[in-house]
Amino acid sequence: MTAAAGTRDEGRGGGRATTALLLAPASAFFLLLLLLPLAVVIVYSFGERAPAGGYLPAFSFDNYLNLAARGQAFLNTLTLAPLGTLLCALVAYPLAYFLAVRASPRIRTLLLVLVIVPFWASQLLRIYAWLLILGSKGIPALLSLVGIEDLLLVNTRFAVLVGMVYGYLPLMIFPIYVSLEKLDKRLLEASSDLGARPWRTFLQVTLPMSLEGVATGSLLVFILLMGEFIIPALLGGGKVFFIGNALVDLFLQSRNWPYGAAVSIALIAIMLASIVTYMRFVLGKRGQRPNAFM
Amino acid sequence: MPSGGASVPVVQFRDVTKRFGEVVAARDLDFEVRAGEFLSFLGPSGCGKTTTLRMIAGFEQPSAGEVHLEGRVVNGVPAYRRPVNMVFQHYALFPHLDVAGNVAYGLLQRTPRPPRAEVRRRVAETLELVRLGGFEKRRSWEMSGGQQQRVALARALINEPKVLLLDEPLAALDRKLRRDMQIELQNLQRRLGITFVLVTHDQEEALSMSDRVVIMREGRIVQIGSPRALYDRPADRYVADFVGKSNFFEGRVERVADDSLEIRLASGALLAAACPAPAPAAGAAVSLAVRPEQMILARAAEGLPPDAALTVGARVLNRIFLGEHTEYLLASETLGEFLALVPRQSELNERPFETGESLQAAWSRAAALVLEER
Numbered sequence: 001m002t003a004a005a006g007t008r009d010e011g012r013g014g015g016r017a018t019t020a021l022l023l024a025p026a027s028a029f030f031l032l033l034l035l036l037p038l039a040v041v042i043v044y045s046f047g048e049r050a051p052a053g054g055y056l057p058a059f060s061f062d063n064y065l066n067l068a069a070r071g072q073a074f075l076n077t078l079t080l081a082p083l084g085t086l087l088c089a090l091v092a093y094p095l096a097y098f099l100a101v102r103a104s105p106r107i108r109t110l111l112l113v114l115v116i117v118p119f120w121a122s123q124l125l126r127i128y129a130w131l132l133i134l135g136s137k138g139i140p141a142l143l144s145l146v147g148i149e150d151l152l153l154v155n156t157r158f159a160v161l162v163g164m165v166y167g168y169l170p171l172m173i174f175p176i177y178v179s180l181e182k183l184d185k186r187l188l189e190a191s192s193d194l195g196a197r198p199w200r201t202f203l204q205v206t207l208p209m210s211l212e213g214v215a216t217g218s219l220l221v222f223i224l225l226m227g228e229f230i231i232p233a234l235l236g237g238g239k240v241f242f243i244g245n246a247l248v249d250l251f252l253q254s255r256n257w258p259y260g261a262a263v264s265i266a267l268i269a270i271m272l273a274s275i276v277t278y279m280r281f282v283l284g285k286r287g288q289r290p291n292a293f294m
Numbered sequence: 295m296p297s298g299g300a301s302v303p304v305v306q307f308r309d310v311t312k313r314f315g316e317v318v319a320a321r322d323l324d325f326e327v328r329a330g331e332f333l334s335f336l337g338p339s340g341c342g343k344t345t346t347l348r349m350i351a352g353f354e355q356p357s358a359g360e361v362h363l364e365g366r367v368v369n370g371v372p373a374y375r376r377p378v379n380m381v382f383q384h385y386a387l388f389p390h391l392d393v394a395g396n397v398a399y400g401l402l403q404r405t406p407r408p409p410r411a412e413v414r415r416r417v418a419e420t421l422e423l424v425r426l427g428g429f430e431k432r433r434s435w436e437m438s439g440g441q442q443q444r445v446a447l448a449r450a451l452i453n454e455p456k457v458l459l460l461d462e463p464l465a466a467l468d469r470k471l472r473r474d475m476q477i478e479l480q481n482l483q484r485r486l487g488i489t490f491v492l493v494t495h496d497q498e499e500a501l502s503m504s505d506r507v508v509i510m511r512e513g514r515i516v517q518i519g520s521p522r523a524l525y526d527r528p529a530d531r532y533v534a535d536f537v538g539k540s541n542f543f544e545g546r547v548e549r550v551a552d553d554s555l556e557i558r559l560a561s562g563a564l565l566a567a568a569c570p571a572p573a574p575a576a577g578a579a580v581s582l583a584v585r586p587e588q589m590i591l592a593r594a595a596e597g598l599p600p601d602a603a604l605t606v607g608a609r610v611l612n613r614i615f616l617g618e619h620t621e622y623l624l625a626s627e628t629l630g631e632f633l634a635l636v637p638r639q640s641e642l643n644e645r646p647f648e649t650g651e652s653l654q655a656a657w658s659r660a661a662a663l664v665l666e667e668r
Contacts, residue, residue, distance in 0.1 A: 066369075144389055184386065184387040186382055187388060189373070189382075189386070190380070190381075190382060190386040190387075190388070191388075191399070192353075192373040192374045192401035192611060193350075193373050193374070193379055193380045193450075194352060194374075194399045194449065194450075194453065195379075195403035195404065196374055196399075196403045197374055198374075204399075208390045209390055211390070223568050
C-alpha cells in the first residue's frame with residue numbers, strides 16, 4: 001500500500017514541489033517560533049540566575065530539584081484546570097444539546113451568535129466584569145439585602161472556577177454542538193423503536209455518539225486552562241496561584257529565568273503526559289474508527 | 295369490528311388523518327392489517343405511505359381518527375411502548391456498536407433485563423436466521439449494503455414484533471441483490487408467521503411479495519386488493535397505470551346493452567367492450583385500458599382472434615428486446631401510439647416484426663377494461 005502511494009506521488013513530481021511549497025510557511029513558523037524557542041528554554045532551564053537576574057550559562061539540575069518550591073502553583077493548576085474543564089463540559093453539554101436538537105433552525109443561528117458575542121470583547125474586560133459582579137458591591141451586596149452577610153466570593157477558588165467556566169465555555173459548546181448536530185436523528189428513532197425510553201436513548205446513543213465532541217472540547221479547554229494566568233490573577237487575587245502566574249512572577253519580577261524555564265518545561269511535560277493519557281483513554285475505549293467520525 | 299370467529303386485525307386505522315401544519319400527509323385512512331399477512335403500501339413519493347408506516351410505529355401521532363394495535367387504541371402511545379419494530383430505509387444501524395450490540399439492543403431495553411447467556415444465544419440464533427452466523431463482532435462499516443440490511447432485519451426480528459414494518463428496505467440495494475432479498479423476505483415472513491407491512495414505490499416489489507397491496511395517492515387510499523386483483527381489476531386509470539403498464543384509449547359510451555358496451559373512440563371508431571359493474575351511463579366519458587401483453591399482433595387479419603373488439607392497421611415505430619418478451623411501440627390512425635408485448639415463444643414460430651413494418655393489431659373483447667373518468 002505504501003509502495004503504491006509512493007509510485008502515485010512520483011507520477012506527479014510537480015505535485016510534490018507544490019506540496020513542499022505550500023507546507024513551507026507553516027513549517028518555518030513552527031521551526032522559528034516554536035521549536036527554536038523551546039530549545040532555548042530547555043538550555044536555559046539547566047543554567048543559573050545571573051546576580052542581577054537573567055541567565056548565566058551552567059549545567060545543573062538545581063532548578064528541576066527545586067520545583068517543589070512552587071508546588072502550590074502546580075497543585076492549583078492541576079486541580080482547578082481539570083475541574084474547570086469538567087464543569088465547562090457539564091454546563092456546555094445541555095446547552096449544545098438544546099441548540100443542536102431542540103432549538104428551531106431560526107433561533108438556533110441567533111443563539112449560536114449569542115454564544116460567540118462575548119468573544120468580541122477582550123478577555124481582560126470580561127474578567128474585570130466578573131470581578132465587579134463577584135466583588136463586595138456585586139452579588140454579596142445583593143445577598144446582604146436578604147440577610148446573608150459577609151460573603152466573600154472574589155479571591156477564592158470558586159471565583160477562579162466561575163471565571164474559567166465563563167471564559168472557555170464557547171470552546172466547549174461548539175465541538176459538542178457539531179457532534180450532536182451531525183448525529184443521525186434516525187438512530188434516535190431506531191432506539192425508541194427498539195423499546196428504549198428517552199433517557200436510555202440518550203445514555204445509549206446520543207451520549208456515546210457525541211463523546212468525540214466532548215473529547216475535542218475538553219482537550220481545547222484543558223490545554224488553555226493549564227496555561228491560564230489572567231483569571232487566577234484577577235479573580236484569585238494573588239491567593240489562588242497558577243503555574244502561569246508563577247511564570248509571570250519568575251520571568252518579570254524576580255527575573256530568575258533559568259528557574260522559570262524549568263517550571264515551563266515541567267508544565268509542558270505534565271501537559272503532554274496528561275494529553276497522551278487522555279487520548280489513549282478516549283480512543284482506546286472507542287476502538288478503531290473510520291475517518292467518517294472526525 | 296370483525297364478525298364472529300374472525301381474529302382481531304393486528305393493525306386497524308379508522309378515519310385517520312395526519313396534518314403537518316397546512317399540509318395533509320394522510321387523509322381519512324381506513325384499513326386493517328390481518329394477522330400474519332404481508333401487506334404493502336405502494337405509491338409515488340409524497341403519497342403518504344411513509345407517514346402511514348410511521349403512525350403504526352408511533353413516530354407520528356394522528357391528527358384525527360384512531361389507530362388500533364391488536365384491538366386497542368394506541369393514539370398517543372410512544373414508539374418504545376409499541377410491540378412493533380421497523381427496518382429503516384438506510385438501516386440506521388448504531389455505528390458505535392458491533393453487530394451483536396445492534397441485534398441485542400431491543401432485548402437489553404426490557405425490564406427485567408434477560409440474562410447475558412440468553413441474550414447471546416438469541417443474538418446468535420437471529421443472526422443465523424438472516425444467514426449472518428458468526429458476524430457478531432463485525433462493525434457496520436465493515437459490511438456490504440446487503441449485510442447491513444440483514445443486521446437491521448435481525449435487530450427488529452429478535453424482539454418478535456407483532457408487526458414488522460419495512461420502510462423501502464431494498465431501495466439502496468442493487469437489482470440482483472434486491473431480487474434475492476425479496477425472495478428471502480417472503481420466505482422469512484412465511485416461516486415466522488409475523489405480519490409484515492412494507493412501504494415501497496417499486497410496483498414490482500409490492501406485487502411480487504405481498505398478499506395484499508394498498509395503493510396510495512396524494513394522502514388517500516385509492517385501492518386495496520391482492521396483486522392479481524389490482525392488476526386485473528384496477529379501480530381507476532391511476533391504479534391501472536401504476537400497477538403494470540397499460541394503454542389507454544379515450545372515448546364515450548354510445549350504447550349500454552345487457553353485458554356489453556359500445557364505445558365511440560375520439561378517432562370515431564366504434565367498438566364493443568365488456569360492461570363493468572356498475573355500468574356507466576350512456577354518454578359517459580371513459581378510458582379503455584388494454585395491457586400491452588393483451589395486444590395481439592399479426593401480419594394478416596387471419597392471425598387475429600375471431601372475438602376481436604377492434605382491429606386496426608398499425609406501423610412498428612420501435613422494437614425493444616426484453617429477453618422473454620419483445621416490446622413494440624406502434625402507431626395507428628385510430629388509436630394513436632400504443633405498446634404491445636409479444637412473448638418470445640410466439641416469435642420463435644414466426645420471424646419478429648421489423649421497425650417500419652405495417653401489420654394488424656387487435657384485442658379480444660374481454661381484455662379491455664372500461665374505466666370511468668373521474
